[in-house]
Amino acid sequence: GAVVSQHPSRVICKSGTSVKIECRSLDFQATTMFWYRQFPKQSLMLMATSNEGSKATYEQGVEKDKFLINHASLTLSTLTVTSAHPEDSSFYICSAPYSGANVLTFGAGSRLTVL
């Protein structure tokens, strides 16, 4: 089946630094990927839609300068949390649609801790 690989699984950084998270579709091409954020014991909140070859579209309330998204190829999307602060600590999960427009397969997630 379709596999999405996400790295790193865990990252700890100091406040003010930037962190890059990679999301790769391993056995299929993904012109679109979705980035979600999940706080402990809460739901998956859609942050942005990553589009290969064009700018990402961000959900209301998500700072595009804070969360930089680059969809470099048909198999790779990256999320960079810039100038991270403790409130950015969260579980970030990417996903990509396969088998049609709706079915999503998820990456394993990246747990970011900002000290």
Add this chain to the structure above:
Amino acid sequence: GENVEQHPSTLSVQEGDSAVIKCTYSDSASNYFPWYKQELGKRPQLIIDIRSNVGEKKDQRIAVTLNKTAKHFSLHITETQPEDSAVYFCAASIKGYGGATNKLIFGTGTLLAVQP
């Protein structure tokens, strides 16, 4: 925009009993409704889905029903087992405009605990 509500937030059942989780959605244009299971610290896994042209779908112990008129859909798990314990999320699709891919909006999740 689309709003998906999910109930209950927690559900505890005895092994062998049935579990039902309910969701409502607001956007009448939504046409795809998946259910995901997420174990602690792991990625969400699709367990079943239903499209708007179908009222019910079943896969072994899992079934989903959809009422388009009322805009609600439900997950039914029969003969529950301890390994069914996890957080379950419903979702509804939002149409992507201008050729954009449809997006999924998730419910708030239900923590299911199956007591042995």
